[in-house]
Amino acid sequence: MNASRTLSFAFAAVLSAQSFGPVAHAQVAEIPARAAHPGLAAGAFTGASAAAALGGPSLQSTSLGGAESFALTASLALASAQLSPTQLGAPTIAAAPLRTLPGVETQSLSIGRSAALSASPAARTQPGGIASAGAETSRISGMVSAALSAAGSIPGASAAGAWTLGGSLQRFLNGERGDDAPPPAGDDGGKGQPLDQELMQRALTQVYEVFTGHYAPEEFKLKERGVDFRKEYRKAKRRVKKIPASLSPVDKLHAFQSVLADFVASAQDYHATIVFYSSEQATLPFMALGTGDAYVIAYVDRTAPGMAEADFPFQPGDEIVEFDGKRTADTVKALTRAPNMAATDDYLGSVRLTSRPRRLGFDVPQGDLRLKIKMRDGKTHEKTLTWNYTPELPRAPVLHGRSTLVGVNTGGDSSFGGPIADAAVDLKPADPALARARQLLRQFVPLTWAHPNLPLFQEQAQLASDNGHMLSAKNSFVKMPGEVVFELPPEAAEKLPFVVRVHQTADGKKLGYLRMPDYLAGGDARAASKILEAVIKEFEKNTDALVIDQVNNGGGNMFFMNELASMLVDKPVPTLKHRVILEGGDAELARMILKEAGNAVMKDAFEKAMLELFSGRGSKAAPGVAGLIEYAKQIVEEITAGRQPSNPLHLFGVKEVTPHASARYTKPVLLLVNPANFSAADFFADLMKRSGRARILGIGPKMADGKIRTGGAGGAVKETSFLSQFYLKTIAYTWTIAVGPGLENRAVEADAEYYWTAQDFRDGFLGLADRISAWASGKDAVPQG
Numbered sequence: 001m002n003a004s005r006t007l008s009f010a011f012a013a014v015l016s017a018q019s020f021g022p023v024a025h026a027q028v029a030e031i032p033a034r035a036a037h038p039g040l041a042a043g044a045f046t047g048a049s050a051a052a053a054l055g056g057p058s059l060q061s062t063s064l065g066g067a068e069s070f071a072l073t074a075s076l077a078l079a080s081a082q083l084s085p086t087q088l089g090a091p092t093i094a095a096a097p098l099r100t101l102p103g104v105e106t107q108s109l110s111i112g113r114s115a116a117l118s119a120s121p122a123a124r125t126q127p128g129g130i131a132s133a134g135a136e137t138s139r140i141s142g143m144v145s146a147a148l149s150a151a152g153s154i155p156g157a158s159a160a161g162a163w164t165l166g167g168s169l170q171r172f173l174n175g176e177r178g179d180d181a182p183p184p185a186g187d188d189g190g191k192g193q194p195l196d197q198e199l200m201q202r203a204l205t206q207v208y209e210v211f212t213g214h215y216a217p218e219e220f221k222l223k224e225r226g227v228d229f230r231k232e233y234r235k236a237k238r239r240v241k242k243i244p245a246s247l248s249p250v251d252k253l254h255a256f257q258s259v260l261a262d263f264v265a266s267a268q269d270y271h272a273t274i275v276f277y278s279s280e281q282a283t284l285p286f287m288a289l290g291t292g293d294a295y296v297i298a299y300v301d302r303t304a305p306g307m308a309e310a311d312f313p314f315q316p317g318d319e320i321v322e323f324d325g326k327r328t329a330d331t332v333k334a335l336t337r338a339p340n341m342a343a344t345d346d347y348l349g350s351v352r353l354t355s356r357p358r359r360l361g362f363d364v365p366q367g368d369l370r371l372k373i374k375m376r377d378g379k380t381h382e383k384t385l386t387w388n389y390t391p392e393l394p395r396a397p398v399l400h401g402r403s404t405l406v407g408v409n410t411g412g413d414s415s416f417g418g419p420i421a422d423a424a425v426d427l428k429p430a431d432p433a434l435a436r437a438r439q440l441l442r443q444f445v446p447l448t449w450a451h452p453n454l455p456l457f458q459e460q461a462q463l464a465s466d467n468g469h470m471l472s473a474k475n476s477f478v479k480m481p482g483e484v485v486f487e488l489p490p491e492a493a494e495k496l497p498f499v500v501r502v503h504q505t506a507d508g509k510k511l512g513y514l515r516m517p518d519y520l521a522g523g524d525a526r527a528a529s530k531i532l533e534a535v536i537k538e539f540e541k542n543t544d545a546l547v548i549d550q551v552n553n554g555g556g557n558m559f560f561m562n563e564l565a566s567m568l569v570d571k572p573v574p575t576l577k578h579r580v581i582l583e584g585g586d587a588e589l590a591r592m593i594l595k596e597a598g599n600a601v602m603k604d605a606f607e608k609a610m611l612e613l614f615s616g617r618g619s620k621a622a623p624g625v626a627g628l629i630e631y632a633k634q635i636v637e638e639i640t641a642g643r644q645p646s647n648p649l650h651l652f653g654v655k656e657v658t659p660h661a662s663a664r665y666t667k668p669v670l671l672l673v674n675p676a677n678f679s680a681a682d683f684f685a686d687l688m689k690r691s692g693r694a695r696i697l698g699i700g701p702k703m704a705d706g707k708i709r710t711g712g713a714g715g716a717v718k719e720t721s722f723l724s725q726f727y728l729k730t731i732a733y734t735w736t737i738a739v740g741p742g743l744e745n746r747a748v749e750a751d752a753e754y755y756w757t758a759q760d761f762r763d764g765f766l767g768l769a770d771r772i773s774a775w776a777s778g779k780d781a782v783p784q785g
Helices: 005-015 026-030 038-053 066-082 090-095 106-117 135-151 159-173 195-213 218-225 229-241 249-265 328-334 342-353 417-424 432-444 454-463 525-542 558-566 584-597 600-614 625-641 680-691 758-763 766-776
Strands: 273-276 281-283 286-290 295-300 319-323 355-357 368-374 380-386 388-390 448-450 483-487 499-504 510-515 545-549 555-557 578-580 669-673 695-700 717-720 728-734 736-738 752-755
Touching (some): 195 249, 249 273, 286 328, 295 328, 319 328, 499 525, 510 525, 752 766, 758 766
Antiparallel strands (some): 281 388, 368 380
């Protein structure tokens, strides 16, 4: 368990119970009103009683608001975890009266009492109570004494003093020891270091707390990947201290942003990202991708200055041997930050080779660079290019003594939830009940499972619309066999968020082709689902098989993704359950929904609103009212029981995807995936594989194990933001994690592989067209040529 820095003051009071008399709690004014584990809070109550019995301060009599008391008692429980029941006096705990603190239920106190009696490991138990706890207690008391002294007079403590005290004690809770004790207070706010360093440390701590308080896969990451956020936090702090004081304010800013970006990347989670306010970037007018043993040109923008063939004679498939004096492989590896899924890391690193946005925390190069490129004839040539550099808008960090944290919003919609919902909703409804239902649902049900940087990828894809290798490119690089026998008129095709065609192979097979660049549905899931119904019905009548192309798909609206799946499955397919990090706002919204859904008029309004927002017109791809009510009850139960993360839940009441009522494709389906499939695209591939309704063909480089998988982003995303001096815009984090076989860091393995080579980039993937044709003719087992 981790506490907010200001909550740690109460920890100090308990640890110093033997040495300090009653202590006023000026720091309580800074305690955030954040929900805590009820059982933990109750355990803290008994710990406070024990401390009082041993002669320490009586915290039960402190005048606090309900939320503040709740947070304060949660902090006290940390003391119970540090000092054993014997040290605190287990008999005193057992005999403590069950007084109800504001915000803490009596039942929770009873549960917490039991927890407090066995809170600490037996190895820490020493007989004789706190007075004889030994050298460790003396050392801790010394640290507390130094922290209190550094903070100054407690009754009149300033905000900076309270922050300093809480920060030092939090470092203790994070496993850091005496060398982190604060030096005497000074003009810099009490830490004996330059003010900009102090502000950086504060901002870093807030980012750290997102991943130790709201990040669902934290335990999984530690167990499965060895990701220890406490170690990464200490490493980042050391890097901050080493930022040279001689740097200009802007260079310091950029150095610190790199520290934050590396810390977030240490989660080894494609959903975990940090974005800064910045216009600075550098690009090159070509794109490179890996083939497993080399990096080759995948795309050239011939419209860019100096990129005509006469000036830049290199072609897709030519190998980039060196990039600005380094092996290309080394540069790509340096741009991946933290290892995750090897092939996906390779794709993202390759994209960053020629596109460096400051907003993602990358250093932005300028000027000339030299390339060594091996052409098809085997000869190596050197070429100098100049980065297309976009400078930063005029800015300078304004560093002053105020807190970098103004407010944290960890609840509400995901990064795309608002835009998608707003696009699908009439903003001036005539029906007040329907308006209320829409409002609650938009807050309670985040719509999007997507890579948080998908808007940036979409922006880049639109700027190079003929580059089918970009994430979210509407027209992909996939080459279909045969001739096109049906496609929509250009004016209609342009409006659709997906691509629809019919191809006829040389042996007469008609193949439906559905290109899904993402699952955002163009911002209107209801309209897109209606069009998909018509498409699938026509495919069922007029094709022999269906190819769904979701390569380079960044994810999107989970309900729209389920809606497409419902048109393909032939039996109900269970959805994956998730463990969820629940916020206080989730409980309040759940209670409101339970209250209002009990009214017949509002129940009908919820049904209408769900059809509008989440599609689900002919299936159970979206939650019905009954499922929504059940899910709301589960949320209240989980928060009341204090479970974080929650027990496994079917998100939003969707337990299964059932066959669509009117649109069904019953013929063979081939699903094309690659390592740049994220989130909803991961889940779609998983659902198709478990249903048995699709053959999955993986396309990409041949890596060490020979397997091709999706990206492996196995949860839903939320964003948080806080105002700081460092142009920090948003932090995205995974607030759920799928259980069972799971997808996070594991992904979906393809049934068959198509390993691309330099030749594919030269001839436009003719070999892939042959492979698809072989599948359509029932010859999928033919080895790759």
